[in-house]
Amino acid sequence: MPTTPTTEAPAATAAAGPAPGGDLSDVTRSDASLRRFLHGLPGVDQVGAEARAASLGTRSIKTTAKEQAIDLAIRMVDLTTLEGQDTPGKVRALASKAMRPDPADPTCPAAAAVCVYGDLVGVAKETLGSSGVRVAAVATAFPSGRASRAVKLADTRDAVAAGADEIDMVIDRGAFLSGRYLEVYEEIVAVKEACGPAHLKVIFETGELQTYDNVRRASWLAMMAGGHFIKTSTGKTQPAATLPVTMIMLEAVRDYREATGQMVGVKPAGGIRTTKDAIKYLVTVNEVAGPDWLDPDWFRFGASTLLNDLLMQRTKMRTGRYSGPDYFTLD
């Protein structure tokens, strides 16, 4: 796990800690130095990045490798419900499913976490008990992030108090796009402090950031501010997670580890629905960041429908037959 950065004086303390590959502590001294640093990161060539992602997507994964990949992907799923119509009943059902995704097959691993709105954390926590499945809560005025700092922090504290193990925060895209990087940085640091022992995932909403250069800058910003995970999207905006965006973030966590020795996780969210897609992401994790990230501690899928396709493919591999969707629980 990444070390917890000190947060008393956010402007002066980078999350970087010891920096074998380069000293990042000065970077967050001022808005100007932070901007210089982020804009000094190597650019991303859109055509080249998309071509590379496409070529990673053509890896052919057969039988034994596919079996491994499916089980790994199931263990990486943050089973998610983030709807206005969510109820305690819905969350209980989802939590049950996360613990035992395939009631017919006890060898099927559990999902990594369930991801819910803050007010339903208690329900999820109660259902999950000591199962090991974690509770992730979205906070900070998710999904828009448009609220005062005080409200965002209260939102976070509320979810943590209710028992959330992980907080998924959204960055202030308005501040980011207008170049107020230090403001975004300080907000992440403050939310992280409010998280206490809970892990922090920082959502960029890459569909709104638009360019790969912005994605790379946001990644470094969130990592320096101490995020445990960087996450593509809320799932409420299109495009949500894409393979090239995830690849850029994986390059960023790889480079960040090289620079600071610290590992940060990556979570693509929204739009990943099929086993085939999930495997493309795992191939990309393996070949871009490296096999160290092939672990639920360092890579997650934010998804609601992916799990059932994984289960269907898993059953197909065991029995040689496809079952219909009715053989798997809705949630």
Add this chain to the structure above:
Amino acid sequence: MSIFEYAPAPESRAIVDIKASCGLFVNGEFVDGHGTPFKTVNPATEEVLAEVAEANDADVDAAVKAARRAYDKVWGPMPGRERAKYLYRIARILQERAREISVLETIDNGKPIKESRDVDVPTAAAFFFYYAGWADKLEHSGYGSTPLGVAGQVIPWNFPLLMLAWKIAPALACGNTVVLKPAETTPLTALLFAEICQQADLPPGVVNIITGAGATGETLVGHPDVDKVAFTGSTGVGKAIARTVAGSSKKVTLELGGKAANIVFDDAPIDQAIEGIVNGIFFNQGHVCCAGSRLLVQESIADEVLTRLKRRMSTLRLGDPLDKNTDVGAINSAAQLARIHELSDIGEAEVGTGDGAGRWSPECELPSTGFWFPPTIFTGVSQAHRIAREEIFGPVLSVLTFRTPSEAVEKANNTPYGLSAGVWTDKGSRILDIAGRLRAGVVWANTFNKFDPTSPFGGYKESGYGREGGRHGLAAYLKGADA
């Protein structure tokens, strides 16, 4: 060892039917050759694939005569719009039989199936489509519309089908007929192409394929009734051809060797530049005349680039070319492997093991049979080293550094060759400035080794003369045009 090992994903070779013995394709028929037959092997396994006929002088003469007859009686007089129909038909058959052709190309050549499937065959089809479009519009080309006659074409072993398409498509579109000799180590896809000509009902004699080694090619090039010689291959053979045809009325285009500079500036999109470096030199095992075999990297980022490059090279998968996950396949022949070994050993002695210099390959297990060479880089190379000057034609990269844009251009141009170059920078003005100062036929910006039928390709200096592809490619096959 990764916890996520990919299981083997081999493409089935059952789709290809290889005849034990192959004849020549002359005047629309397969006929016996009268030279000494030779064998073609799968470079990945050394398995003998087929026995191939050798065309002797009489066979070459018969093929040229057949081409001449077809030119005079059928193809030359045929309206362009009719010729176009045949070219479109060939293009579509190439697409329909793509999988079969890819597998055959991979077995005969040793290149990974993902390259033959995703690059060679689709691009070959694209060349036929593109030049089919020109066949009835030649008067708008700026070069007139009068064909030359019979073209004698000799192609190399690195892209057997693609080079065939580069040669045959424009020649036929302009109204010429052809006699083509594929390389002796990779004749099989050309013979499959002959079947495709039959399938397309191409009139007999328009395309003739004769197999054989250097002597056959020499006879073809020197044949008095050949009007045009087109050659892609080594600079040494190119020079011999130039001497042979000097003083005759034959038109010639030569696409020869290269030692391309791939220039990476300190503001480059670095991860994409690494991909471009890898693609530039390890694509097709480095058997690419325009390969980016000299990496010129700005000194300020040299260490970072090398670290990233080595890490990326460690993820390259070398092995069975028919496996869909293979990135680096087999070296085409024992002879080529020996040359790569020879030049690499020279390189090792040249650069020594001094400060930051040396030879490096990722850990990778080489198969025990077949011809294999690991992806290799040499650091600490200077312009004075042989590995920085001679074409190795294998997966071997020389890494040099520079400090200023002018130094980069000087070093890039300081070579007897001039086929291609690459520039990596985020700055558009710098791309235009540097590209304009590089003496190379193709300059890629923030990419490498991209081929497109609409874009002319050819070299400066010892990389040959003439252009293939694009509108410019028509000039080589039309009377009165300066190729």
